[in-house]
Amino acid sequence: MTDEPRNPRSGQDRQLRIFSSEVVDSVRSAGNVWRLAGGEIRLPWIFGFCRGVKRALAMLDEAVREHAAEGKRLFLLGQIIHNPWVNEYFKQRGVRILSAEELARLERVISARDCAVIPAFGVPLGIERKLHEIGCEIVDTSCGDVRRLWGWAERSVRSGSAVLIFGRANHDETVVTKSRLAAAGGYYAVAGNLDQVRDFGELIAGDRPAEDFAEIFGPDATNAADLAPFERLAQVSQTTMLYEDTMRVREILSEAYSRRFGADALCERLLFEPTVCRATQDRQAAAVDLCKSGCDVVVVVGGFTSSNTRHLYELSGQFAPSYLIEDASAIRSEKELVTYDFTRDAPAVARDWLPERRPLRIGVLAGASSPEIVVGEVLRRLAEFLG
Numbered sequence: 001m002t003d004e005p006r007n008p009r010s011g012q013d014r015q016l017r018i019f020s021s022e023v024v025d026s027v028r029s030a031g032n033v034w035r036l037a038g039g040e041i042r043l044p045w046i047f048g049f050c051r052g053v054k055r056a057l058a059m060l061d062e063a064v065r066e067h068a069a070e071g072k073r074l075f076l077l078g079q080i081i082h083n084p085w086v087n088e089y090f091k092q093r094g095v096r097i098l099s100a101e102e103l104a105r106l107e108r109v110i111s112a113r114d115c116a117v118i119p120a121f122g123v124p125l126g127i128e129r130k131l132h133e134i135g136c137e138i139v140d141t142s143c144g145d146v147r148r149l150w151g152w153a154e155r156s157v158r159s160g161s162a163v164l165i166f167g168r169a170n171h172d173e174t175v176v177t178k179s180r181l182a183a184a185g186g187y188y189a190v191a192g193n194l195d196q197v198r199d200f201g202e203l204i205a206g207d208r209p210a211e212d213f214a215e216i217f218g219p220d221a222t223n224a225a226d227l228a229p230f231e232r233l234a235q236v237s238q239t240t241m242l243y244e245d246t247m248r249v250r251e252i253l254s255e256a257y258s259r260r261f262g263a264d265a266l267c268e269r270l271l272f273e274p275t276v277c278r279a280t281q282d283r284q285a286a287a288v289d290l291c292k293s294g295c296d297v298v299v300v301v302g303g304f305t306s307s308n309t310r311h312l313y314e315l316s317g318q319f320a321p322s323y324l325i326e327d328a329s330a331i332r333s334e335k336e337l338v339t340y341d342f343t344r345d346a347p348a349v350a351r352d353w354l355p356e357r358r359p360l361r362i363g364v365l366a367g368a369s370s371p372e373i374v375v376g377e378v379l380r381r382l383a384e385f386l387g
């Protein structure tokens with residue numbers, strides 16, 4: 001089962017037509033392959049917008065239409081999703097995207113007569129409360145899968161567990177999760193990668209001194225001076241993490257808690273909630289299927305800050321040379337392409353990225369926040385090299 005059935009006649013799909021692409025539609029109807037003289041371009045069985053993103057964009061679109069007619073000001077509390085094309089599109093339609101500084105002094109920016117839109121990954125609880133105090137209209141586009149994660153984590157801290165979040169500490173979704181756990185009076189720590197999870201496991205198992213907790217997690221833990229609350233743990237993962245990594249997190253923690261407290265105590269000491277959403281899992285599975293089908297090179301389309309797009313890039317890199325790009329303009333020529341250098345955390349130019357051999361098989365992946373209109377332009381650009 002995939003996360004969303006396609007229903008081209010639904011009202012939401014009509015609203016989102018601006019993000020669609022005839023090229024993508026035609027490649028999709030040809031079995032996700034575009035055959036050309038110099039090879040083929042392949043798409044996975046599922047890619048692009050998930051249902052959470054579609055819902056968020058449809059709600060924002062509706063708010064823009066309504067409020068333009070009423071002359072009401074509309075503020076977006078951060079990026080609606082992590083894609084520059086989509087955010088720019090709404091900016092052009094008069095939506096004001098608030099910066100972190102503006103969010104910090106919200107009462108001076110938004111009045112009771114305005115409308116505030118909460119993005120798909122939510123906003124920290126303090127900001128949500130401030131909106132209610134201001135009394136403005138609120139359009140909450142936060143995704144149901146993200147809200148389910150918050151609800152489970154909050155219930156866990158109320159029942160006495162500390163929470164280990166596997167995710168990026170400064171990712172919007174995780175920032176909100178942290179704010180909710182802090183408001184519920186809970187203890188939490190954020191592990192950004194498997195190495196940090198292993199470190200955490202070693203602390204719990206007693207392989208390293210408890211004082212190292214502060215050194216490893218520092219500001220990414222509520223009370224890095226005290227490991228004791230973590231002796232009973234609930235573990236969640238950011239909804240867009242690599243699914244295979246979250247399975248590894250389970251193994252590492254189970255092994256550590258079992259060593260410290262005994263295998264019989266595991267049920268009582270350690271709780272897991274599978275919070276990587278279906279859309280993320282499907283896109284990752286489809287990316288692996290596509291890569292295994294044989295690609296000489298893979299182009300991953302999406303925002304550089306999009307977590308699920310970055311993970312598709314990580315996956316495809318295990319199979320073939322892969323390049324993450326934001327849009328077709330990144331492909332300067334067969335010799336040069338603007339991608340992202342994760343070691344420097346900055347855009348970088350890749351040279352000689354396109355293999356010379358023909359026929360060539362190019363795989364194209366797109367994250368859950370990547371609009372098909374952008375994917376379609378990338379397909380067109382790539383087709384020029386195989387024409």
Ligand code: SF4
Pocket residue numbers: 050051052053120143144145146239240277278279280308368
């Ligand atoms: S990727 Fe998952 S959690 Fe994020 S908006 Fe889509 S469905 Fe929701």
